[in-house]
Amino acid sequence: MKTCIRDVVVAVVAVSMGVALAACGQGGGTGGYAGSGPRIGLLLPDAITSRWESKDRPLLEERIKERCGDCTIEHANANGDVAAQQRQVDSMITKGIDALVLVAVDASALNAAVRKAHDAGVPVVSYDRLAEGPISGYVSFNGQEVGRLQARALLKAMAHRADGDQIVMINGDPTDPNTLLFKDGALSVLRGHVKFGKVYDTPMWRSDIANMNMSGAIADLGAGNIDGVYSANDALASGVISALRANKISPLPPVTGQDADLGAVRRIVGGEQYMTVWKPNDAEASAGAAMAVAAARGENLHRIATGTVRTRSGDVVPAVLLTPVSVTVGTIKDTLLKGGVYTVQQICTPLLRTACDKAGLTG
Incomplete structure (x- = not known):
């Protein structure tokens, strides 16, 4: 797995250099x-x-x-x-x-x-x-690949559960053409493996709307009946996780994301968010x-x-x-750190020191 990730990082750098002009x-x-x-x-x-x-x-x-x-x-x-x-x-x-x-x-x-x-x-x-x-x-x-990466990670995180378990799907802004690509990619992986308890679109990719929708899903489905959350990006994931926390759901179900925001990376290290897409x-x-x-x-x-x-x-x-x-807690070192996106010091706040040590993030 690590070799594959390193190859992708090298490929990204090569593409970046390849399009450069003098x-x-x-x-x-x-x-x-x-x-x-x-x-x-x-x-x-x-x-x-x-x-x-x-x-x-x-x-x-x-x-x-x-x-x-x-x-x-x-x-x-x-x-x-x-x-x-x-x-x-x-x-x-x-x-x-x-x-x-x-x-x-x-x-x-x-x-x-x-x-x-x-x-x-x-x-x-x-x-x-x-x-x-x-x-x-x-x-x-590749927007559909983004959705596929998110969906594969979500199913992996739910692997100890049975097929047909229930998820909430929090999609992005319906006016953004990428939203449909992410959604199509995710559905191509998720269909037949999970039950879609609630599906929402999120105007303007607003985290407060995602929070409101997630709170509604918890009220309608029940706190114990949500086995995972497909969240299209990290901003939406922050709203989703806030709603889960406010409803005292523990342990948190796996939540996906995208964009590798620093806050999301910290949530991944802390165990609140399962993955993001870099x-x-x-x-x-x-x-x-x-x-x-x-x-x-x-x-x-x-x-x-x-x-x-x-x-x-x-x-x-x-x-x-x-x-x-795709980035999870076990691959942060070989993706975001190796790619120079963040340093250990940026990710590992004092509150996350123990979690960072457990994840092998030292320096």
């Missing part, structure tokens, strides 16, 4: 860096999911700078507001940007805005979520930056792509699809 100088300015070269817009969907501003934005800006020191980066966050993101696309077009990296708040609702950018000669690189409309490139992870942000940002710079320079994105995807309209688009990695 650096061309240094620079600084608006939204991060300024210069006389191409202007690249970066539109993020919200601040509810911590990764967008804490991980993806700084990594994308850094990787763009490495590839194009005279590029200018313009950044905006829609804070979950579709209309705001539509206005931000308009603003980017007006500013004369040369390429746009877009994480759509709502893939369908942004279709017209993507088309407007395309008609204005602005190529759109769809990042993490597959946007609708005439996009020029796509960078993300989607190496650096590899995704490297691919996204490479596509953005190439698009801004009018270059062919197929030379960066490792494959293609078909959009809802039927267009075939150059894509980089990366491999997600």
